[in-house]
Amino acid sequence: MISMKINGVSRQFHGDPDMPLLWYVRDELGLTGSKFGCGAALCGACTMHVDGEAVRSCVTAVSEADGSEVTTIEGLDADGNHPVQRAWRAHNVPQCGYCQSGQIMSAAALLNENPDPSDEEIVDGMSGNICRCGTYQRIFSAVRTAAQEV
Amino acid sequence: MLGVQNISRRTFLKSAGVTGALVLGANAATGSMIGTARGQSNGSSVKPNLFVQIADDGTVTITCSRSEMGQGVRTGIPMILADEMEADWQRVKIWQAPGDETKYDPAGKDAQNTDGSRSTRHHFDVMRELGAAGRYVLEQAAAKKWGVDASEVYAKDHRLYHTGTGQWFDFGEVVDAAADIAVPTGDAAPKLKDQSQWKYIGRDMPVVDSYDMSTGGATYGADISVPGMKIAVVARPPVYRGKAKSFDATEALKVQGVEQVIEIPALSDAMPAQFRALGGVAVIGTNTWSVMEGRDRLVIEWEDGPNVRHDSGTYNDELMASARAGGLVIRDRGNVDEALGSAAQVMEAEYFVPYFIHTPMEPPVALVDATQMPVKIVSSTQAPNETRQYVAEALGIEKSDVECQVTLLGGGFGRKSKPDFACEAAILSSKIGAPVRVQWTREDEIRHGYYHAASAHQLKAGLDASGNVTAWHHSGAWPSLVSLWNPVQRTGFPVEFGLGLIDTPYNQVPNLRIENGETDAMIRVGWYRSVNNIQHAFAMNCFANELAEAAGRDPVEFLLELIGEADVMDLTADGVEGHWNYGDAIEDWPIMPKRLSNVLRVVAEKSGYGKAMSPGHGLGIACHRSFHSYVGTAVHVVVREDGSLHIPQVDMAIDCGRYVNPEGVRKQMEGAAIYGHSVAMHGQITTTQGAVDQSNFHDYTVTRMDDAPLDVRVHIVEDFTHLRPCGVGEPGVPPYTPALVNAIYQATGKRIRRLPIGDQLESA
Numbered sequence: 001m002i003s004m005k006i007n008g009v010s011r012q013f014h015g016d017p018d019m020p021l022l023w024y025v026r027d028e029l030g031l032t033g034s035k036f037g038c039g040a041a042l043c044g045a046c047t048m049h050v051d052g053e054a055v056r057s058c059v060t061a062v063s064e065a066d067g068s069e070v071t072t073i074e075g076l077d078a079d080g081n082h083p084v085q086r087a088w089r090a091h092n093v094p095q096c097g098y099c100q101s102g103q104i105m106s107a108a109a110l111l112n113e114n115p116d117p118s119d120e121e122i123v124d125g126m127s128g129n130i131c132r133c134g135t136y137q138r139i140f141s142a143v144r145t146a147a148q149e150v
Numbered sequence: 151m152l153g154v155q156n157i158s159r160r161t162f163l164k165s166a167g168v169t170g171a172l173v174l175g176a177n178a179a180t181g182s183m184i185g186t187a188r189g190q191s192n193g194s195s196v197k198p199n200l201f202v203q204i205a206d207d208g209t210v211t212i213t214c215s216r217s218e219m220g221q222g223v224r225t226g227i228p229m230i231l232a233d234e235m236e237a238d239w240q241r242v243k244i245w246q247a248p249g250d251e252t253k254y255d256p257a258g259k260d261a262q263n264t265d266g267s268r269s270t271r272h273h274f275d276v277m278r279e280l281g282a283a284g285r286y287v288l289e290q291a292a293a294k295k296w297g298v299d300a301s302e303v304y305a306k307d308h309r310l311y312h313t314g315t316g317q318w319f320d321f322g323e324v325v326d327a328a329a330d331i332a333v334p335t336g337d338a339a340p341k342l343k344d345q346s347q348w349k350y351i352g353r354d355m356p357v358v359d360s361y362d363m364s365t366g367g368a369t370y371g372a373d374i375s376v377p378g379m380k381i382a383v384v385a386r387p388p389v390y391r392g393k394a395k396s397f398d399a400t401e402a403l404k405v406q407g408v409e410q411v412i413e414i415p416a417l418s419d420a421m422p423a424q425f426r427a428l429g430g431v432a433v434i435g436t437n438t439w440s441v442m443e444g445r446d447r448l449v450i451e452w453e454d455g456p457n458v459r460h461d462s463g464t465y466n467d468e469l470m471a472s473a474r475a476g477g478l479v480i481r482d483r484g485n486v487d488e489a490l491g492s493a494a495q496v497m498e499a500e501y502f503v504p505y506f507i508h509t510p511m512e513p514p515v516a517l518v519d520a521t522q523m524p525v526k527i528v529s530s531t532q533a534p535n536e537t538r539q540y541v542a543e544a545l546g547i548e549k550s551d552v553e554c555q556v557t558l559l560g561g562g563f564g565r566k567s568k569p570d571f572a573c574e575a576a577i578l579s580s581k582i583g584a585p586v587r588v589q590w591t592r593e594d595e596i597r598h599g600y601y602h603a604a605s606a607h608q609l610k611a612g613l614d615a616s617g618n619v620t621a622w623h624h625s626g627a628w629p630s631l632v633s634l635w636n637p638v639q640r641t642g643f644p645v646e647f648g649l650g651l652i653d654t655p656y657n658q659v660p661n662l663r664i665e666n667g668e669t670d671a672m673i674r675v676g677w678y679r680s681v682n683n684i685q686h687a688f689a690m691n692c693f694a695n696e697l698a699e700a701a702g703r704d705p706v707e708f709l710l711e712l713i714g715e716a717d718v719m720d721l722t723a724d725g726v727e728g729h730w731n732y733g734d735a736i737e738d739w740p741i742m743p744k745r746l747s748n749v750l751r752v753v754a755e756k757s758g759y760g761k762a763m764s765p766g767h768g769l770g771i772a773c774h775r776s777f778h779s780y781v782g783t784a785v786h787v788v789v790r791e792d793g794s795l796h797i798p799q800v801d802m803a804i805d806c807g808r809y810v811n812p813e814g815v816r817k818q819m820e821g822a823a824i825y826g827h828s829v830a831m832h833g834q835i836t837t838t839q840g841a842v843d844q845s846n847f848h849d850y851t852v853t854r855m856d857d858a859p860l861d862v863r864v865h866i867v868e869d870f871t872h873l874r875p876c877g878v879g880e881p882g883v884p885p886y887t888p889a890l891v892n893a894i895y896q897a898t899g900k901r902i903r904r905l906p907i908g909d910q911l912e913s914a
Contacts, residue, residue, distance in 0.1 A: 016406050016440075023439035027381070032373040033366020035560065037511050038592040039442070042847035045511055073366035080365035088364045092356045092813060095821055096220030097363030098370060098511040098560025127856040130847060132511050132561050133220040134824025135817075136858040 007075025017063035044129030054109035095133035208322030215254035219562035234281025249534025249554035267877025286340035291328035354813035371530030389840035401447035407440025460672035462836035472627035476665030484661030489621035493612025505835035512560020519585035532567035600676025617701030633671030648730035650686035691772035691888030749782035757784035770893030777877025793912030822882025
């Protein structure tokens, strides 16, 4: 049996330990904020935090998260008011919105690790997340704004 | 003028299942009033459209009948109605309409199909009329309650004021008195506000879904589950119109969570592909990962069929040969051959643009419950009514027996107006007797899509001794998207011609001929954000840049001379019949060269065009009209010694006529620059023996933040805002690539004539 805390709630998983965290969270727990975009850690739409680090949950087996604290977009902040989320709204970032959960989780992890990133560090830190609507300019600005608050 | 109707509370509750008090609808089909008082609409055979509802707590719920895929339509269209109604945006809610064109297509123009950049231009007038009707009814109701003449009442900021006493009611307070009030039509129809009184139209508005989208609470196609639902993925034939000859599901069925493996029949040879299911082998089970694992374990023998000869290597050469051969003359002015024969200098160049695939971040997905009538679809679709139509066909039932709920779309770009994926879910649901969600993976999306047509272009021009262009000849060839309906189609058709080719804007050139060569379609071809405008704008803007150099002229001045300052360009004067003008009357949205020249001048000025550039830097410019809008783009590029690029700045000037949400326009232009950058740098689908070579974002690369332009400056041109709204979602894409390519030429002296740019500069 695999145990983990997801957004602060203890969970026991009895299924195939190879199942990616994304599908456990989406299909079995019904937390649908984390998105499926590529299934191969290429786009970042599924980004979650495992023990505070950003992971691509589409390729992270549930077994790898055994004993960990997992945070999804739903658990980032109880009121949806994490500095990154506030900055996202202030910059009116989203277009279709689909990639934004993953973008926000990547940005939050980046700022957690490096509260004062340079422009280059923002670009490096965010280039694993694809946005096909092309909101990069606003994401970049929003991360800068959020960096001033964390 | 549409008839606008006040429908009773009961009727609305019954028909829409939404709580509320006062509901207004419009009917485009009859163009007249259908009944105004409580109950009358029950006796009418015509179903009304339903667009606004006012609850007795004052909440105004506005219907959005267009699909939101990031273009901001759930914000922009309701803004128009709220403005005209004098509603307070903070008290407005948006209700997403299901697919029902008899109710939710008030303009009567596009059956709720959200494509072609047409939502705003087709809904601006009718949303204003619906808003004005709402305001009228509320004013009348307040007058009734006060016992005064309605001329003494006016609506402002969600309140109804009495001019004599200064008394006021909140909107919600008059709902009880509003339900029986008729809305007059014709000359007596409620007056629209003067533009000076607009409070939302023309003002920046953030997207209504911003909070949900930043907290994971926004609902997309795969986010809705129903009891008993199964999840399926489908193994589809690798070659277009191939078939499964045989399959072995033994190993697939051993995967925990896999329950069934069943075949979706291939289309019969007599059936055009259209938006029908491709066929294949479906793995069905309890969770997405299990069925993906199961699919990997299927053993399938495919019968490839005739499209196995589709190899990009030879096909692309054939396309170029076809472009050179031309044949179908679609526009002919003067005598091009004679002018070329007598030219002081003849220039010629060939351009090639490969297949692209959409790659919206959300791959196609649909949930269908075909176990009950009516059949229910939940999908992130751009075209809910065509989704109903094709699902009905797949199930052998009537469209009226199929309902379609529309979620948010995680991007669309044209892919999600083709509901083959919903047909698959319907077929499977019907076969297994349970609701089924079909989930496409990224590999499915890239390998089994509707591809942006590859195209080849040969351009020739004659210059006189002074460097003036005396002849322009453009011949293009591409597989037509008509092949979806008519597989033997070998030429393009008016829609494709109208996408920036037949309307080539070089109106001052005295001799001009445009031709189309023939080719077979051996893959599903489909529209993609801005469609054929991409290759047309690329070829003509780059060629004009080459001509300017040959003529020893400044490229922008040269372009301005080619385009000219005419009020309108009349294609009928060049023998063009049946010009497709984005589906609209040419009188309403004429082709206006002066507006194209205008955006070119604006973007040149704003970008600092003409200033001295450092070595390795270039500033390239291009302009294009599409979807009735005029866009000029200036790209500043830095080409490093290793051939890699950096884009320090992009300027875009857009004239989209009357705009609604300037913040939305800016976002679409910023996104179009990124989308265009993917087209220019990365986009390329190739085939080997009929099968698509690419499969995911490692080999079908798209722009990421580290190669994206991050300083896109958008200049909304105000000079023609007295004219009708024009498209915004797509028109920013086409001019980006030629502007970049022209900038690269200035920086490096290298002409790019074949997309993608990829590593062409590195190997130079």
